[in-house]
Amino acid sequence: MSTEDMRVKSRLSNRLARLARAVLEPEHRVDPATVTIKKNNGSFEIPDCKNCRDRCCVHPRRDEGILLSLRDIATFVDSGLGDFIVGRYTFKKKNGTVQPEIDQMPRLKKRKGNCIFYDEDSGLCTEYGLRPTICRRFPYEVDYRNTKSGAVPIARFISEVSCPTISIRYKENSVQQMVADAIENENMSIEDEQLLPQHHKELRKMGFGPYLPAPKDCPT
Numbered sequence: 001m002s003t004e005d006m007r008v009k010s011r012l013s014n015r016l017a018r019l020a021r022a023v024l025e026p027e028h029r030v031d032p033a034t035v036t037i038k039k040n041n042g043s044f045e046i047p048d049c050k051n052c053r054d055r056c057c058v059h060p061r062r063d064e065g066i067l068l069s070l071r072d073i074a075t076f077v078d079s080g081l082g083d084f085i086v087g088r089y090t091f092k093k094k095n096g097t098v099q100p101e102i103d104q105m106p107r108l109k110k111r112k113g114n115c116i117f118y119d120e121d122s123g124l125c126t127e128y129g130l131r132p133t134i135c136r137r138f139p140y141e142v143d144y145r146n147t148k149s150g151a152v153p154i155a156r157f158i159s160e161v162s163c164p165t166i167s168i169r170y171k172e173n174s175v176q177q178m179v180a181d182a183i184e185n186e187n188m189s190i191e192d193e194q195l196l197p198q199h200h201k202e203l204r205k206m207g208f209g210p211y212l213p214a215p216k217d218c219p220t
């Protein structure tokens, strides 16, 4: 791929990053240094994916499809995989503010009920390097614990989702990477909440139009 092709291909991601840098202040984001990891009986929990027979890519809980953030969309579009995305953001008013709704949110298409990128024969993701952050961080997420000094972020293994093969052996690299991805995923959600309702005009100009509601259905 020529340098020019690479520059064009990363255009949407670069534009989005520039807008996010201009709009979001550091205090809007979760600082990884402030996140503690919740342990189970003193041990970190990690999924044992190699021995899993019930992959989350085909799990019934994934019926709604894999939801995408603006950054995920930009990554797929820049990589020529935009045709695998369906859905558009919608907005709702809640507590006096306009927020993006997840019901119709852009998501990956499905094939035979599974994620479009899931290969049934190998049981692997065919776009592993590009997989959305929600896949990278699963099954860790960032939650918030209320303390006297305010809400404190905590990374936790999502116990209510059935991850059938949990290992509680301590593997520092695995835990650290999943937690870093969970924080990144949380920051992408925060980014979307800040950018979508108030900056949809700039997003439309950048090339996100196919994933946004019609202008008449966007907040002014």
Ligand code: SF4
Pocket (backbone or CB within 6 Å): 047, 048, 049, 050, 052, 053, 054, 055, 056, 057, 138, 139, 162, 163, 164, 165, 166
């Ligand atoms: S369900 Fe859990 S153990 Fe199975 S592939 Fe997904 S993350 Fe790994």
Ligand code: SF4
Pocket (backbone or CB within 6 Å): 056, 057, 066, 115, 116, 117, 118, 119, 124, 125, 126, 127, 128, 131, 132, 135
């Ligand atoms: S994108 Fe890849 S990792 Fe994510 S659900 Fe689809 S097949 Fe699984």
